[in-house]
Structures are given as C-alpha cells and as structure tokens.
Amino acid sequence: xxxxxPERYSARDLALLILKDVDYKGAYANLALDKALELxxxxxxxxxxxxxxxxxxxxxxNTLDWIIDxxxxxxxxxxxxxxxNILRIGVYQIFYLDRVPSSAAVNEAVNQAKRYGHPGxxxxxxxxxxxxxxxxxxLVYPTLEDNPAVHISLKYSHPIWLVKRWLSQLGIxxxxxxxxxxxxPAPYTVRTNTLKTSRDKLLETLKAMGINASKTxxxxxxxxxEGFGGLRGFSLFEQGYFQPQxxxxxxxxxxxxxxxxSLIIDVASAPGGKSTHLAxxxxxxxxxISMDIFPHKLKLIEENIKRLGITCIQTKLGDAREFIGDLxxxxxxxxxxxxxxxxxxIRRRPDSRWRKQPEQLPELLKLQREILDNVSExxxxxxxxxxxxxxxxxxxxxxxxxxxxxxxPNFETCSLHGLLPESLFSNKESDYIQxxxxxxxxxxxxxxxxxxxx
Numbered sequence: 001x002x003x004x005x006p007e008r009y010s011a012r013d014l015a016l017l018i019l020k021d022v023d024y025k026g027a028y029a030n031l032a033l034d035k036a037l038e039l040x041x042x043x044x045x046x047x048x049x050x051x052x053x054x055x056x057x058x059x060x061x062n063t064l065d066w067i068i069d070x071x072x073x074x075x076x077x078x079x080x081x082x083x084x085n086i087l088r089i090g091v092y093q094i095f096y097l098d099r100v101p102s103s104a105a106v107n108e109a110v111n112q113a114k115r116y117g118h119p120g121x122x123x124x125x126x127x128x129x130x131x132x133x134x135x136x137x138x139l140v141y142p143t144l145e146d147n148p149a150v151h152i153s154l155k156y157s158h159p160i161w162l163v164k165r166w167l168s169q170l171g172i173x174x175x176x177x178x179x180x181x182x183x184x185p186a187p188y189t190v191r192t193n194t195l196k197t198s199r200d201k202l203l204e205t206l207k208a209m210g211i212n213a214s215k216t217x218x219x220x221x222x223x224x225x226e227g228f229g230g231l232r233g234f235s236l237f238e239q240g241y242f243q244p245q246x247x248x249x250x251x252x253x254x255x256x257x258x259x260x261x262s263l264i265i266d267v268a269s270a271p272g273g274k275s276t277h278l279a280x281x282x283x284x285x286x287x288x289i290s291m292d293i294f295p296h297k298l299k300l301i302e303e304n305i306k307r308l309g310i311t312c313i314q315t316k317l318g319d320a321r322e323f324i325g326d327l328x329x330x331x332x333x334x335x336x337x338x339x340x341x342x343x344x345x346i347r348r349r350p351d352s353r354w355r356k357q358p359e360q361l362p363e364l365l366k367l368q369r370e371i372l373d374n375v376s377e378x379x380x381x382x383x384x385x386x387x388x389x390x391x392x393x394x395x396x397x398x399x400x401x402x403x404x405x406x407x408x409p410n411f412e413t414c415s416l417h418g419l420l421p422e423s424l425f426s427n428k429e430s431d432y433i434q435x436x437x438x439x440x441x442x443x444x445x446x447x448x449x450x451x452x453x454x
Contacts, residue, residue: 266291382451
C-alpha cells in the first residue's frame, strides 16, 4: 500500500485507498485496514467511519455492483479500480448510511473522482450517482417467490452459490437469518488465562478499567469485550491474562477434555489459541505438540506461549499430511482444527465471501481427508480425536466424518454430553455440534469427538 502524507487524506480517502488495495492488489481487508489505521492513527470517530466504509462496501459488494450496473452502459467490472471503488463507496453511503445525506455522498465522490480519476471522471461520477439517488425509492429486487437464491444473494449480499447451498441445507427462513447475521459485526471475545487468574477476577479488573466486559454464554473462560480500543499496549494482554479467541473455538478444547500429564497433538495449530487453551485445561502439565506448516505461524504460537507463561507446549514444523513415524500410536489426544472454507467466519472477514468459489471445495475436502487419515495414526488405542472446522458446509463436516468412519472402522464417535453446555444440544445429535452465527451467536463452527477402539 502506497500512501503520501497523512494530512493529504480524509477518512473517506483512506477508505478508498484501502478498498483499491483489496480490489486491485488482492490485499486482505483486515490487514490493509489495520495497517492504515496504525500508520495514520485517526481519531475514534474517523476510525469508526473508515472501518464502516471499508467493511460495509466489501460486505455489500455484489449488491452495490448490481445497483451501479443498472445505471451504466458498461458494467462496473470494466471500470478502472479507482472509479469502481469511488462509485461503490458513494452507493454504500446512499443506501446504507442514513446519517450521511445523499447530496454529501455524491459531492464527496465527485471530489474523489477529481483527485484520483481521469480527466472528466467527476462528471461521470456525478451523473451516475445522481441518477441512482433519483431512482433509489423505485429500485426493485428480484422477488423471493420467483427466485429465492437471486433475491437473497442481492438483498443480503452473499455469493449465489453459497446461498443455494444454504437453501438446500437450512431452508429460506434460516438462510436469510444467517445472511443477516453475517452482515453484522462479530462480537469481540477473549479467553481468560486461568493459569494466571479466574474469569471473575479478570472481569472485575476490566470493568475497573472502564471496559464493558461480560461473560460469554457457553465457554466458561470466555469474555465479551465492547468498545475495546485494541491490543497494542494493553497491559492485561501483554502480561498474558487473556487470549483473543471466539467462543466457538474455545469449545473445541473442552470437547477434547485432555488429562494432565498426557501427550496431546494439536494439528494445524497457528496462531496457538487452541494449544494454549489445552495447556490451561491440563494445568500446564504434560506435553502438547503444536504443529504448523509455516515457520512464521510457528513464531506466532511461540509468542503467545511466552506471553501466556506456558511451558508444556513444543512447536513443530511440518505438513500435517506427512506421517511422522516417531509419533505412531503415541498420543493420548489429537485435536485437528482442519483447514476449511471458512464459511462460518464470513462476518469477521467481509471480503472473504467474494474470495470463496465452489471450485475450491474438492481440493479442501481432499486436504481434510488426507490430514484426518494421517493424524489418526498418532493416537494410541483408546485415544481421543476431535475434528473441528470453522465451516457451516455439511461436505466439510458431517459428511467428512461419515467418510472417515467408513475408511477407519476402528474409530467411533463419542457423546459430547457432559463436555459441552446442555443448551447446545437442543435438536442436535450428541456426537457432533454444528454452531451457527444466527442460532448461537458464535462463529459458525463444527465439532466432532471420536475414539480409537481399544
């Protein structure tokens, strides 16, 4: 990302530059946004406005493009990246931000076109956006009755292939609810480091610091934080009193329920949230092998281990598909949080919904199969394997487990009753849990517990 001097940029200009980076260079929105906010340190109001413009424009991208295309001779995809994103920001403000008058949104877009567009671009932007403002109240989406998938895709801004899958999986009402929830900001949750303090004590300390903190619903170490300014320089984080982690992810370690003194292998474990949680559950007693294929990700795990004051974790570089002979039938517990489509965490990464394609699924399913087959060899007879994903697609979850059990008759599923809160089991089978943002309020997450027969 190339910036000039900070004083040259308004909040809207910074949002435009970030969106241009995501659109043209394929940058990840959260990283590009964090970099810009860290570099220029706008005040809290501008920070919130920039975040809203960037994440909002990305979330609603297909809807914005559909609206713009109705007022263009050439589709928005054929415009330059500058023009595309100037128009998207303008339309996002016109349709989604009531606090910004439409006239102000148009004027700001015209000024941006003067600064970043080709000669005459301001007239083009002015004409397109003014037409959109005039037609705003007469815009008609395809009807739900005539074409449910297209209607939901456009009205609730999700890829049509995902909508079609969810319609067959969940039905119309729940698909709409899920899409609505994915368009809301995700809650910010942290896990108490119980090796250093209790949740109640940490809550008391946070509230004394003026931070709005409350208990999560399902994970006994979890805390919701609201209006939180960030981790950098925050003493409680740097001193290792908590670890950022979604509540659903915290449940995976409880599903494994390892014993102190045991050998535990955490596969594909970066950035170490689950490994460090497992260390808490065994009171830092035993051995946890925390594996990942990328050296820079192992460094993240090691940083978290050090900050949290944990001694029982060993990091190991390696491809989870490749068998390690020294580990054959040595582990008491294995946790595999498998690489997946990430369809359960769309609300946390607004641009991710447009990066995902159905053609990517077969390769992901193959990768999951290969890792599952390999790591199952590390378990002792009687050992426990937990498989989890942050996906809400049945192919990666229930169907993946069914195929694994067919290939490995020496494994069987185990009940999760007594390990996870009973409120999660209403209308659910006990040998796996599938969480959804619109049902439980957590990230979309799948957990299944299996045992290797003795």
